Amino acid sequence: MRTRHLGSTGPQTSAIGLGCMGMSALYGTADRKESIATIHAALDAGVTLLDTGDFYGMGHNEMLIGEALAAAGQDRDSVQLSVKFGALRDAAGGWSGYDGRPQAVRNFLAYSLNRLGTDHLDVYRIARVDPAVPIEETVGAIAEAVEAGWVRHIGLSEVSADTLRRAASVAPISDLQIEYSLFSRGIEDDILPTARELGVGVTAYGVLARGLLSGHWTRDRDLTPGDFRGMSPRFTGDNLERNLGLVDALREVADAKGASVAQTAIAWVLSRGEDIVPLIGARSRTRLDEALGALDVTLEPQDLAAIERAVPPGAAAGERYPAAQMHHLDSEKK
Numbered sequence: 001m002r003t004r005h006l007g008s009t010g011p012q013t014s015a016i017g018l019g020c021m022g023m024s025a026l027y028g029t030a031d032r033k034e035s036i037a038t039i040h041a042a043l044d045a046g047v048t049l050l051d052t053g054d055f056y057g058m059g060h061n062e063m064l065i066g067e068a069l070a071a072a073g074q075d076r077d078s079v080q081l082s083v084k085f086g087a088l089r090d091a092a093g094g095w096s097g098y099d100g101r102p103q104a105v106r107n108f109l110a111y112s113l114n115r116l117g118t119d120h121l122d123v124y125r126i127a128r129v130d131p132a133v134p135i136e137e138t139v140g141a142i143a144e145a146v147e148a149g150w151v152r153h154i155g156l157s158e159v160s161a162d163t164l165r166r167a168a169s170v171a172p173i174s175d176l177q178i179e180y181s182l183f184s185r186g187i188e189d190d191i192l193p194t195a196r197e198l199g200v201g202v203t204a205y206g207v208l209a210r211g212l213l214s215g216h217w218t219r220d221r222d223l224t225p226g227d228f229r230g231m232s233p234r235f236t237g238d239n240l241e242r243n244l245g246l247v248d249a250l251r252e253v254a255d256a257k258g259a260s261v262a263q264t265a266i267a268w269v270l271s272r273g274e275d276i277v278p279l280i281g282a283r284s285r286t287r288l289d290e291a292l293g294a295l296d297v298t299l300e301p302q303d304l305a306a307i308e309r310a311v312p313p314g315a316a317a318g319e320r321y322p323a324a325q326m327h328h329l330d331s332e333k334k
């Protein structure tokens with residue numbers, strides 16, 4: 001397995017990380033046994049970075065990972081656990097904002113350690129900036145947890161360049177987790193150059209645009225209630241038609257390369273810099289195998305040019321989140 005570093009101060013990880021969210025939430029029903037088998041297959045293949053959030057299935061995802069790691073009997077130090085916190089939920093599964101107060105950070109962390117069955121997290125980050133709490137205070141509380149040994153590194157998620165600078169002035173930041181794909185290139189103007197200037201790595205999510213850019217999405221796919229894609233502007237109406245047209249164009253490039261669409265999309269993100277680690281949301285061994293195959297796809301300059309012609313920057317139709325959720329993205333604030 002190839003490796004990369006999360007920024008100048010973060011850990012060395014596998015070049016591709018496994019995003020575990022879809023095993024518990026947001027993408028319809030997942031098969032528990034297959035999810036655990038997928039985590040084990042990832043570890044066997046040399047994937048070391050596992051990403052989760054305490055709010056994915058309200059603790060379900062962390063307990064699943066904890067169970068998978070215990071069953072694998074893996075040395076704890078051979079795996080990096082990246083955990084997000086801060087989202088407030090209710091019993092019906094609703095969302096009611098974010099809490100980044102220092103006492104909330106300490107509380108969220110205590111529960112995560114317990115659910116994951118570990119004495120430390122490798123990277124800890126608030127999922128969305130709490131507008132009522134300066135980022136310096138939230139990051140300061142994580143820095144105290146680093147001092148105490150509960151956390152190894154501090155990350156950020158979906159923040160603007162300005163917030164990134166403010167956070168980095170408090171403590172070293174290993175990586176910014178943010179959406180980045182052929183369909184979502186918003187970080188290229190300002191956020192990515194700032195991260196590079198500050199020595200902050202990027203863990204890219206939505207690399208397959210949540211399945212839309214995987215080559216497996218179909219117009220008639222049945223979505224269960226609560227599936228994020230049912231509410232996502234990119235997956236509906238004319239936007240879906242336009243976006244699947246872009247996937248068809250990318251398929252031609254992928255076919256010529258002897259790679260799948262998903263592998264080409266992942267290889268493109270990998271090609272954007274050694275400081276970027278794609279998190280792939282595989283929840284079956286078949287999808288994982290396909291995703292890891294991207295590591296064997298070398299994109300030459302002419303391939304990259306063909307990909308850019310197939311999916312030019314800004315070509316995807318529709319915002320990456322529904323309006324109410326766009327509002328929570330510090331990274332989208334102008």
Ligand SMILES: NC(=O)c1ccc[n+]([C@@H]2O[C@H](COP(=O)([O-])OP(=O)(O)OC[C@H]3O[C@@H](n4cnc5c(N)ncnc54)[C@H](OP(=O)(O)O)[C@@H]3O)[C@@H](O)[C@H]2O)c1
Binds near residue numbers: 020021205
């Ligand atoms: N910081 C943040 O705000 C944030 C937000 C979202 C996610 N994340 C993290 O990033 C991770 C990845 O994000 P994501 O799951 O939305 O992104 P993704 O990798 O773009 O999409 C995953 C979806 O793509 C489909 N897919 C099709 N072919 C695939 C293949 N070969 N390999 C993997 N998936 C394939 C899967 O569907 P099927 O399983 O139905 O085939 C899966 O539902 C999450 O698990 C989470 O840990 C972070």
